[in-house]
Amino acid sequence: MSSSPTGAAARVPRHLAIVMDGNGRWANRRLMPRVIGHKFGVDALVRVIHACRERGIEHLTVFAFSSENWKRPQEEVSGLMNLVLVAVSKYLTRMANDGVRIRIIGDRARVAAKVREAWDHAEALTAGNRAITVNVAFNYGGRWDMVQACQALVRDGVAPEAIDEAAIAQRLSLADAPELDLFIRTGGEVRISNFLLWQAAYAELYFTDCLWPDFDELALDAALADYAARDRRYGRVKKDVKADGTPVSFAPET
Numbered sequence: 001m002s003s004s005p006t007g008a009a010a011r012v013p014r015h016l017a018i019v020m021d022g023n024g025r026w027a028n029r030r031l032m033p034r035v036i037g038h039k040f041g042v043d044a045l046v047r048v049i050h051a052c053r054e055r056g057i058e059h060l061t062v063f064a065f066s067s068e069n070w071k072r073p074q075e076e077v078s079g080l081m082n083l084v085l086v087a088v089s090k091y092l093t094r095m096a097n098d099g100v101r102i103r104i105i106g107d108r109a110r111v112a113a114k115v116r117e118a119w120d121h122a123e124a125l126t127a128g129n130r131a132i133t134v135n136v137a138f139n140y141g142g143r144w145d146m147v148q149a150c151q152a153l154v155r156d157g158v159a160p161e162a163i164d165e166a167a168i169a170q171r172l173s174l175a176d177a178p179e180l181d182l183f184i185r186t187g188g189e190v191r192i193s194n195f196l197l198w199q200a201a202y203a204e205l206y207f208t209d210c211l212w213p214d215f216d217e218l219a220l221d222a223a224l225a226d227y228a229a230r231d232r233r234y235g236r237v238k239k240d241v242k243a244d245g246t247p248v249s250f251a252p253e254t
């Protein structure tokens with residue numbers, strides 16, 4: 001994984017992850033069913049994808065359905081599955097035309113065939129796009145990701161002494177994405193909820209009370225401004241500066 005550039009460009013994250021939380025409460029406050037909150041959540045996601053693209057963010061990874069969300073009432077789970085089909089049929093063409101590449105990360109085995117086919121179609125149609133890559137975490141858990149990477153190590157016959165961080169990272173779902181820079185969670189909870197555990201190691205964390213359906217360009221820019229002011233030290237003491245006073249970029253592995 002390469003280090004970020006220095007200067008003004010370094011202030012825009014290359015890779016942003018978002019836990020899109022608060023849909024249910026947003027709906028409850030309006031005396032509406034939770035699934036309506038999810039529907040408005042999809043609209044918020046579409047807005048945010050385009051805003052991220054305009055701001056030069058290369059990878060956006062969003063938590064859409066966690067390994068643990070199966071524990072919700074059956075009605076909500078099926079409402080969410082159905083929403084995938086609705087969202088793909090409503091927004092996919094526009095995404096594809098706008099240069100958005102969609103990729104799904106997560107355990108597809110337990111997902112219904114219809115949903116899997118919708119995701120497969122979205123991935124295939126947008127595979128050649130490069131304006132922004134949107135990784136949709138669906139039936140995803142950070143622990144699941146590490147387990148499946150371990151399984152791949154064994155399957156590939158990697159010797160114990162040959163296992164290092166790179167060997168694991170190469171087998172994680174986001175193997176070819178740049179280092180995670182910024183991790184946002186909306187909805188007021190201050191926890192990771194089994195999202196990108198490995199990648200969160202040196203990401204900057206940002207929590208906001210804003211409920212996901214209300215998250216707009218203004219809220220995104222507030223998070224990006226906060227990120228831009230952070231001092232990422234990666235274990236060092238202070239920011240190194242070159243002879244001309246410009247900061248030397250930090251990379252986690254150097």
Ligand code: IPE
Nearest residue numbers: 020021022023024025026064
């Ligand atoms: C996040 O919103 C979306 C999913 C988990 C699918 P929630 O549904 O968790 O909303 P709250 O946290 O109950 O408000």
Ligand code: IPE
Nearest residue numbers: 019020021063064065066193
């Ligand atoms: C995390 O939100 C999962 C998604 C946003 C998809 P949850 O609402 O499921 O997380 P907890 O239960 O508050 O930890």
Ligand code: MG
Nearest residue numbers: 021022023187
């Ligand atoms: Mg929640």
